[in-house]
């Protein structure tokens with residue numbers, strides 16, 4: 267539900283103002299694109315993946331792995347797409363972790379809020395969802 271905010275008078279209104287100098291920001295249509303890497307653990311909603319039929323590592327171990335991979339990306343030793351391809355427990359590993367474009371309401375809440383708060387090109391810290399521990403790179 268778009269609303270209108272007059273940046274000069276600082277008034278907001280629901281009904282559209284007249285005039286030519288109006289830009290609307292309907293946040294419900296906003297989309298982002300990310301690539302991610304998922305390290306699952308024994309508390310994951312589905313503790314299985316293309317890499318491992320039965321994932322036994324603990325949540326703490328998964329967090330440590332994600333932190334190590336984060337350091338490798340931040341130091342330029344590897345890129346997220348490279349590491350997603352070999353290390354991610356999500357099927358998107360086959361697409362170098364690319365999740366494509368998505369809007370609000372489509373992904374698990376912590377994943378969505380992190381993705382929408384990243385700048386393009388920015389890598390998240392480890393993010394925990396019901397699926398496991400993610401590293402998220404915003405690509406668009």
Ligand SMILES: Cn1nc(-c2ccccc2)cc1C(=O)N[C@H](Cc1nc2ccccc2[nH]1)C(=O)O
Pocket residue numbers: 302304312355356357358359361364365373374377395397
């Ligand atoms: C939402 N989604 N899209 C794909 C996907 C995308 C592109 C290519 C192939 C698979 C996989 C999934 C998915 O939920 N996978 C889950 C793991 C997972 N959980 C997620 C939560 C948020 C974002 C990505 C996530 N991936 C699983 O395999 O247990």
